Amino acid sequence: TQLLEQSPQFLSIQEGENLTVYCNSSSVFSSLQWYRQEPGEGPVLLVTVVTGGEVKKLKRLTFQFGDARKDSSLHITAAQPGDTGLYLCAGYGGDQAGTALIFGKGTTLSVSS
Amino acid sequence: DTEVTQTPKHLVMGMTNKKSLKCEQHMGHRAMYWYKQKAKKPPELMFVYSYEKLSINESVPSRFSPECPNSSLLNLHLHALQPEDSALYLCASSQVGTAFNYGYTFGSGTRLTVV
Numbered sequence: 153t154q155l156l157e158q159s160p161q162f163l164s165i166q167e168g169e170n171l172t173v174y175c176n177s178s179s180v181f182s183s184l185q186w187y188r189q190e191p192g193e194g195p196v197l198l199v200t201v202v203t204g205g206e207v208k209k210l211k212r213l214t215f216q217f218g219d220a221r222k223d224s225s226l227h228i229t230a231a232q233p234g235d236t237g238l239y240l241c242a243g244y245g246g247d248q249a250g251t252a253l254i255f256g257k258g259t260t261l262s263v264s265s
Numbered sequence: 266d267t268e269v270t271q272t273p274k275h276l277v278m279g280m281t282n283k284k285s286l287k288c289e290q291h292m293g294h295r296a297m298y299w300y301k302q303k304a305k306k307p308p309e310l311m312f313v314y315s316y317e318k319l320s321i322n323e324s325v326p327s328r329f330s331p332e333c334p335n336s337s338l339l340n341l342h343l344h345a346l347q348p349e350d351s352a353l354y355l356c357a358s359s360q361v362g363t364a365f366n367y368g369y370t371f372g373s374g375t376r377l378t379v380v
Contacts, residue, residue: 183365194269194355194371195308202366240307244365252298252321253369255307 155179156243158256165231165263173226173259175241182244184217184224185253189238231263268292271356271372279380280346286375288339288356296364297339299331300355302374308355314339315361346379353377 157176165171175184183202187195199208201217201224208215212235214227228235238260242253269290278284288297296315300308313321314333322331328350330342339356353376357369 185368187368187371192353192376193373194357195369196371197368200366200368238305242368252310252313253364258305258307260305 156241156254156256158241158259160259161257163259163261165261167232167263167265168230169263171228171231171261173239173241173261174223175225175256176223177243178222179243180221182221184221185242185244186215186224186226187240187242189240189258191237195238195240228261231261233263233265236261236263269356269358269370269372271354271375273375274373275376275378277378277380278343278346280348282346283342283344285343286341286354286356286377288341288372289337290358290370291337292358292370293336293360294358294370295336295361296359297333298357298359298369299339299341300357302353302355312341343377346377348379351378 159174163171183200185200186198188198189195199210199215201215204219204221206217212229216225224241238258240258241256244253272287298313299311301311302308310323311325312331317333317336328345332340353374355374356372359369
């Protein structure tokens with residue numbers, strides 16, 4: 153069974169601070185995806201990382217995929233209240249019938265002004 | 266059209282009621298999913314349909330019955346639910362073969378309350 157450990161589970165910071173969220177597994181994934189979910193809405197895909205060592209940037213968000221494709225991190229620079237939400241990492245094991253996205257437990261981020 | 270539409274948005278039902286949740290997408294995705302999500306928890310996979318055939322059932326109780334009548338529609342039929350089944354029910358879809366890169370598209374969910 154593939155598991156994803158996500159940390160921290162909760163994060164409460166002030167506007168302007170930096171933060172990093174980690175997603176770790178003992179399994180290799182075809183890709184790791186990061187989603188953000190706001191209350192009462194479904195998760196929205198932020199980024200997918202596919203190649204080991206890959207780094208992707210989305211404005212103030214930087215995503216990294218570990219060299220061995222077992223872990224990923226999300227770094228937010230100068231957090232803003234609009235970044236508040238539930239951040240979910242999700243691993244994709246493969247496209248064979250019988251597989252689906254595996255979600256980490258999520259990080260609830262609260263950014264206050 | 267890049268959306269997954271779920272109806273109703275909110276549903277309150279008694280433990281003896283029968284109701285259905287509906288999910289629709291017109292992106293040509295051939296994989297569709299039902300997830301259950303409790304507050305501040307990650308989504309939990311319930312069912313996966315691939316090319317309109319059920320490919321994963323994550324040991325979900327029989328009071329939940331999925332149906333995929335065509336490639337655009339996914340239903341979840343509910344019967345004799347328990348209060349602990351109250352949750353946000355999310356539908357998602359993806360392309361078969363490219364989900365690893367393009368991910369899933371989720372609907373906004375149905376907030377279900379069982380009384």
